[in-house]
Amino acid sequence: METALLFILLLLCxxxxxxxxxxxxxxxxxxxxxxxxxxxxxxxxxVFTISAHTEGWVGLGFSPNGAMTGADLIVAWIDSEGTxxxxxxxxxxxxxxxxxxxxxxxxxxxxxxxxxxxxTFKRKINTCDDEDAVIMTSTTRLIYAFxxxxxxxxxxxxxxxxxxxxxxxxxxxxxxxxxxxxDESLPDDLQYFDLNVTDYHVPATDTTYHCSFxxxxxxxxxxxxxxxxxxxxxxxxxxxxxMVFYACWGVDKEHLRNNNKTExxxxxxxxxxxxxxxxxxxxxxxIGGSKFYWPAHTGVPIGGNDSSSPDYYMLQMxxxxxxxxxxxxxxxxxxxxxxxxxxxxxAGTIQVGTVDGLIVPPKxxxxxxxxxxxxxxxxxxMPDDGxxxxxxxxxxxxxxxxxxxxWYSKDGSQSEVLAEDNFYDFNYQENRxxxxxxxxxxxxxxxxxxxxxxxxRDRFTYGGEPSTDEMCLAFLNYYPKQQIxxxxxxxxxxxxxxxxxxxxxGFNTSSNVEDNIELLEEVANWSKEDTLxxxxxxxxxxxxxxxxxxxxxxxxxNVLVPISPQSYPxxxxxxxxxxxxxxxxxxxxxxxxxxxxxxxxxxxxxxxxLS
Numbered sequence: 001m002e003t004a005l006l007f008i009l010l011l012l013c014x015x016x017x018x019x020x021x022x023x024x025x026x027x028x029x030x031x032x033x034x035x036x037x038x039x040x041x042x043x044x045x046x047v048f049t050i051s052a053h054t055e056g057w058v059g060l061g062f063s064p065n066g067a068m069t070g071a072d073l074i075v076a077w078i079d080s081e082g083t084x085x086x087x088x089x090x091x092x093x094x095x096x097x098x099x100x101x102x103x104x105x106x107x108x109x110x111x112x113x114x115x116x117x118x119x120t121f122k123r124k125i126n127t128c129d130d131e132d133a134v135i136m137t138s139t140t141r142l143i144y145a146f147x148x149x150x151x152x153x154x155x156x157x158x159x160x161x162x163x164x165x166x167x168x169x170x171x172x173x174x175x176x177x178x179x180x181x182x183d184e185s186l187p188d189d190l191q192y193f194d195l196n197v198t199d200y201h202v203p204a205t206d207t208t209y210h211c212s213f214x215x216x217x218x219x220x221x222x223x224x225x226x227x228x229x230x231x232x233x234x235x236x237x238x239x240x241x242x243m244v245f246y247a248c249w250g251v252d253k254e255h256l257r258n259n260n261k262t263e264x265x266x267x268x269x270x271x272x273x274x275x276x277x278x279x280x281x282x283x284x285x286x287i288g289g290s291k292f293y294w295p296a297h298t299g300v301p302i303g304g305n306d307s308s309s310p311d312y313y314m315l316q317m318x319x320x321x322x323x324x325x326x327x328x329x330x331x332x333x334x335x336x337x338x339x340x341x342x343x344x345x346x347a348g349t350i351q352v353g354t355v356d357g358l359i360v361p362p363k364x365x366x367x368x369x370x371x372x373x374x375x376x377x378x379x380x381x382m383p384d385d386g387x388x389x390x391x392x393x394x395x396x397x398x399x400x401x402x403x404x405x406x407w408y409s410k411d412g413s414q415s416e417v418l419a420e421d422n423f424y425d426f427n428y429q430e431n432r433x434x435x436x437x438x439x440x441x442x443x444x445x446x447x448x449x450x451x452x453x454x455x456x457r458d459r460f461t462y463g464g465e466p467s468t469d470e471m472c473l474a475f476l477n478y479y480p481k482q483q484i485x486x487x488x489x490x491x492x493x494x495x496x497x498x499x500x501x502x503x504x505x506g507f508n509t510s511s512n513v514e515d516n517i518e519l520l521e522e523v524a525n526w527s528k529e530d531t532l533x534x535x536x537x538x539x540x541x542x543x544x545x546x547x548x549x550x551x552x553x554x555x556x557x558n559v560l561v562p563i564s565p566q567s568y569p570x571x572x573x574x575x576x577x578x579x580x581x582x583x584x585x586x587x588x589x590x591x592x593x594x595x596x597x598x599x600x601x602x603x604x605x606x607x608x609x610l611s
Contacts, residue, residue, distance in 0.1 A: 021035055021036065026144065033048060033049065034049045035047060035049070040175055042124065042125050044125050046122065046123060046125060046135060046174070047120065048074075048122070049119070050076070050119045050144075052116065052118075052146045053115060054117055054147065055150075058144075059073055059076075059162075060143075061142070062140065062141075063141050063143055068091045068093070068094050069091060069092065072131070075097075076107075077154075084110035085154055086105060106123070107121050135174055135175070136422075137175055137435070140172050140173065140174050141172075142169070145167040147162050171427070171428035173432065187339045187341040190226070191338055192337040192338065194231065194336070195245060195334045197263070197317060197330060197331060199330075200330045202321060202328035204321065206321055208265065208319040211266040211315070212263035214312065221304050222302070223301075223338045224341075225294070225299055226293065228335065229290070229337075230289060232332045233329075240318075241286065241318040241467060242286040242395075246315075248277045248278035249277055280348075282349060283300075284395070292431040294343075294477070296343070298344070298479050301346045345479035345480055351473060351476075351488075352371070352473070352475075354463065354473075354489065355464065357463060357492060359534070360452045361460060361531045363454070365528075368449055368451050368538070369450050369472050370543075372445060372488065372563050374547075376547070377545060378444055380556045381556065386441040387440050387478045388478060389434065392434065392474055392475065394420075394473075395471055396426070397468070397470050398454070399457060400426060400470070401424055401452060403448070404422075404448070404451075407444065408446075408568055409444055410441065410442075412568075415568075417571050419432070446474075446487070450471075486546065488546060489543035489544060491541060492544060500537045505519070505523065540566065542564060544561070544562060
């Protein structure tokens, strides 16, 4: 199994687990799983507990894509004599799984009470077994199945097939630390306010961006926001795709109140002119996300009379309504919890990446698009002693398969993968904490790489707001807060005679961007070779950087410079795993960087879908 052979051990790091994380995998609580860990080094252990409404066998799997093929499976049962059985298995297809040659799971306890079978077992983050998955900091697809009876003579066979209903899959983030801080450990003066819409009738269009203005609480002194959680109207979980919480400065409050334009479709005349002052992202939530806690020494400033306190907040709601229903009514939003007990650092959020200039060809297969937060930007907004990045949210749309965030030193001599999700799930997007916070200094560079795959998409896809368009973004949480909003780069499809697009099709080099895009659309029988040419063009032609300030969406000066993507190759694969002593470092671009343990350590997809 390739997944057990390739991964990065960037840093040894520890997480203290305060309580179990858990997920309900089946409707009605018929199959639940909880897990806990204290460290994320390769040799450390993670403990799982399965609880299922059955007196037969239970199974949990870790799969790269939610299917049975390639899944690492654990199957357990308690026989009629009360003896517990636990098997480490793997699947090579949609048939009976095979028993691993090395059994790398240990039974902790098992019980069968009132028709519920519960099994607790443990395993290492990395078992060094080719037939096991490495648990990593990517999205994990946990899959499950269970049977009504125990295996005959304690031998699992096709007779123990789970059927069509006793199975499923769910994306989770196993090594989650951002949602593990219990409320009782926080200050005792907690207060909260809600940013939400009220009985909003969602239009019968596939995509709606709705914006609403909200007064911040009236606080005479500075406070800190400690946590934010989603409040989703029951039944609207699939409708609310994401919410972005913006801070607004320079807003004439009386004028805003008097003109009655406090909500409407974003970027339209329904909104007041002050909408343009709301470009600082305080927090971004996306579908599948849960409550987020800022680290104990950080908080988002609110209140007081200094310039760090916003005049207004704006909530942007993205509704995804592909069936064009006219019956949706929504009151979703965010609950913001804050305290007067100030923390050491003011935290901010920066959006890295782009939507503009993004073009994905038909039937993409591991097609990459990059956006670079260039040295020309970071040297202007970062203080001399730099900033510290501690959290992130990676974001793409339906074609997104992988997202990666890389760091480069100012002179380009060093590089490192900061975060990645190699099993990105559009329907499960979580704010996550870096295992080890990263210090960024002026002049250093960040690069976001998004990989798109969809063999059924038979048209070009462009950057845009609808879910059927694409994005390539990373929202980074950092401290101390600075006057920065967005940073990235885009391609312009301005063609010259050295461009692979000109060399293949002879496009007119004097054409504008729109004409060149139209020429691409007219290429008959688009092929994999055509896709490779477009991919080469992205990597060989210049990108142009942008860098916007905290308010009014104004660019920092002298940042619209051409950038050569070839100056920022992917970081080399580090060989820190004792399991791979004889494996050469290939420096491969995509597959090798898939497998990070520690600084990008996490979940290798843990889900199987038996079908």
